Amino acid sequence: MHCIIDLSVVPMGVGVSVSRYVAACQRVFSDAGLTTRMHAHGTNVEGEWDDVFAAVKRCHEIVHEMGAPRISANMRIGTRTDRDQTIERKVASVERLLAEDR
Numbered sequence: 458m459h460c461i462i463d464l465s466v467v468p469m470g471v472g473v474s475v476s477r478y479v480a481a482c483q484r485v486f487s488d489a490g491l492t493t494r495m496h497a498h499g500t501n502v503e504g505e506w507d508d509v510f511a512a513v514k515r516c517h518e519i520v521h522e523m524g525a526p527r528i529s530a531n532m533r534i535g536t537r538t539d540r541d542q543t544i545e546r547k548v549a550s551v552e553r554l555l556a557e558d559r
Contacts, residue, residue: 465499468525482516
């Protein structure tokens with residue numbers, strides 16, 4: 458089953474800056490061949506359910522291996538059965554509507 462998730466992983470007990478942990482997770486998603494779109498407070502990840510969730514698990518493992526004793530993560534999951542949905546199509550749909558306002 459194809460899914461799109463919105464994931465925010467927050468390592469705790471590692472100080473204020475978390476960019477190196479974010480970069481590590483981005484590498485995990487890239488290595489898994491998943492489509493991503495990073496934003497200011499997380500990342501959209503798109504792919505087959507098992508691949509996406511295996512990468513989320515690996516992301517947690519890597520962040521712990523990097524020294525984070527605790528991780529707080531928030532995730533929203535979306536699936537559709539009525540048509541193919543991608544991150545790009547979802548964004549393009551809203552951008553088309555906004556362009557009509559101009």
